[in-house]
Amino acid sequence: MPAGPVAAKIRTSLLCLAICDALGGPAEFQPRGSFPLITSMQANRNFRLPPGAWTDDTSMTLLLIDSLSSTRTFSEADQAARYLRWLTTGYLSVTGVCFDAGNATRMAVGIWASGGGLDDVRKALDKKACCGNGSLMRVLAVALVFWAEAAETGCELARRSSAVTHPHRVCQEACALYVLLVSTILRCAAARTSVTKADLLQLLRDWEYETTELGAIFGVENWIDKEEIDIQSTGYVVYSLEAALWVFFGTDSFVEGAVKVVNLGDDADTVGAIYGGIAGAWYGGGDAFWEGKAKEWKEDLLKCDVVEAFAEKVVRIAT
Ligand SMILES: [Mg+2]
Known part of the structure; x- marks a missing residue:
C-alpha cells in the first residue's frame, strides 16, 4: 500500500468515488463494447449532464456523511430524512x-x-428483487467516518446503513465487506502497518459468510483470475461489488483501474464509484497521486469544492 497519512487518504477516497461516478456516468445503461473507450470526462446523455457531473452515487455518499457529521451519532431516521430532502x-x-x-x-x-421505520422497510423490501446497489454506493461514508473503530463495529454500522433502504442480508453483507476492506486500509495506514492486496484478499476469504451469494464469489480462492466476460457490472449488489473489486485487485494504479472499471459499461457509474472509494483509499495520500489523468479528471469534476468540503467534514470528525 502506498504510504500516506489517513487524512489525505480520506480526501482522495471521497474524490475518487466522485471522479469515477462522473467518468462512468456516460456509460451507464450501455452494454460493454458498445461505446468508444472512455478516458476523460464526457457529457452524460442519460440525464443531459455536462462532462464531469457526478450522479446519485456521490449524492447519497455526501448525504450519509451529512447525517453522520451533523448528528455525530448514527440515526437511521435522520439518514432517511436527508435522502428524502435529496429526492424532493x-x-x-x-x-x-x-x-x-x-x-x-x-x-x-x-x-x-x-x-x-426499519420494520416497515424490511417488510416491503427484504426480498431478492430489491438487492440493487443503492446502499453499497454510499457506504464508503461509514468506512471513512468509523475507520478507527473496531472492524466489527464498522461492519455492523455498514449493515445498519444498508437497512435504511436495502434491508436484504445480501445488501447488508456486501456493505459490511466493503467497509471491512476500506477501514482496514485506513487503520493500517494510521498504524504504519504494511498491508498488501493479498492480505485484503485473505480477509475476504476468511470472512464467515452469511450469504451464499457473496460466499460463492469472495470465499473462493483465485476469484480475481476470472475473465472479463465472466464479470457482470450490473446493478445487482453482488455483481457490482464483484466487478469493482475485480478491477481493484487486478490493476496496479488508480488511473488504470478507473479506465477499466467505467468501460465495463452497464451500471458503470456505480461500479466506478465503488471502485473509486477503495482505490482512492489505497493509492491516495502521497504527493504523486494527483498527476496526469487523475489531475485532469479532478480539474474536470463539477462541484469538486462540494465534495472536498464534505471530505473535510469527515477529516474533522474522524482523524
Ligand atoms: Mg448513478
Missing part, C-alpha cells in the same frame, strides 16, 4: 435536482416519509 428538493445533487435515484431507495424513503 435536490439537496446535494450536482444539478440541484434529484436524478438517477434507484427504485428501492425511492420506495424505502417513501415509507420513512409516511411515518414508517
